[in-house]
Amino acid sequence: MSESVAILFDPANPQHTSLIPAFADIHIACIETDHMIANFIPPLKRDVVIAWWNDRVADVVDGKRLIFMVFAQDAEGQDQLAGYVILYRPLIEDxxxxxxxxxxxxxxxxxxxxxxxxxxxxxxTEAKLRGQTLLMVDTETGSPAESMYPKFGYIRLGVIPNYAVSPKGGSLMPNTFFWKQL
Known part of the structure; x- marks a missing residue:
C-alpha cells in the first residue's frame, strides 16, 4: 500500500476483526505516551481495553457506530494499522x-x-451519505486535538471545567466541545 487511505471497518471481514488487539494497542499507546484522556486510567489492562473495543464492534454490527481506520507503512515497509476514528450514530427520532x-x-x-x-x-463523506450532517466532538482542553479540530472545520462551542480525570496525576481536566455542519 503506497498511499494511506482511510477505509470503513467491516465486522464481517475476519481480517478487520483480527485488528481488535491493534485498536487496543493504539488506544493504550495514546494514553501512556500522551497522557490522553481516553476512557481509561493507568495502570491499563489490555484485556479490558480489548473488551471495550469488542463492544464498539458490536455497535458497528447494530448500526450504532462506524469505525474508520487507516494503515501506513512502518520502518520495515509493512502496512500497519496506524489510526482510527469512530462515528457514533445514536439514530434518535428527533x-x-x-x-x-x-x-x-x-x-x-x-x-x-x-x-x-x-x-x-x-x-x-460517510456521515453525509448516511444523512448525518451535524457532527459534534469533544477533546481535552489544551491538547493538540483542541487546535486540530478547527482545521477540520469544527466550530468551538465552549469548555466544561472538571470534565474528566487525567491519566497523569488524576486531576480533573476541562474539555472543549466543537460542532460542524456538513
Whole structure:
C-alpha cells in the first residue's frame, strides 16, 4: 500500500476483526505516551481495553457506530494499522441527522503524516451519505486535538471545567466541545 487511505471497518471481514488487539494497542499507546484522556486510567489492562473495543464492534454490527481506520507503512515497509476514528450514530427520532465523533487516535509511531485528516475526510463523506450532517466532538482542553479540530472545520462551542480525570496525576481536566455542519 503506497498511499494511506482511510477505509470503513467491516465486522464481517475476519481480517478487520483480527485488528481488535491493534485498536487496543493504539488506544493504550495514546494514553501512556500522551497522557490522553481516553476512557481509561493507568495502570491499563489490555484485556479490558480489548473488551471495550469488542463492544464498539458490536455497535458497528447494530448500526450504532462506524469505525474508520487507516494503515501506513512502518520502518520495515509493512502496512500497519496506524489510526482510527469512530462515528457514533445514536439514530434518535428527533435528531437522525446528529452524530458524534469519537476516538480520533493515531499511533505515536505514525503521526505527522496527514492520517488524522484522511480519517476525518472519510468520516465526513460517510456521515453525509448516511444523512448525518451535524457532527459534534469533544477533546481535552489544551491538547493538540483542541487546535486540530478547527482545521477540520469544527466550530468551538465552549469548555466544561472538571470534565474528566487525567491519566497523569488524576486531576480533573476541562474539555472543549466543537460542532460542524456538513
Amino acid at each position: 435528531g437522525p441527522f446528529r452524530a458524534f465523533v469519537e476516538k480520533l487516535l493515531v499511533s505515536p509511531n505514525f503521526r505527522r503524516r496527514g492520517l488524522a485528516r484522511k480519517l476525518m475526510e472519510k468520516l465526513d
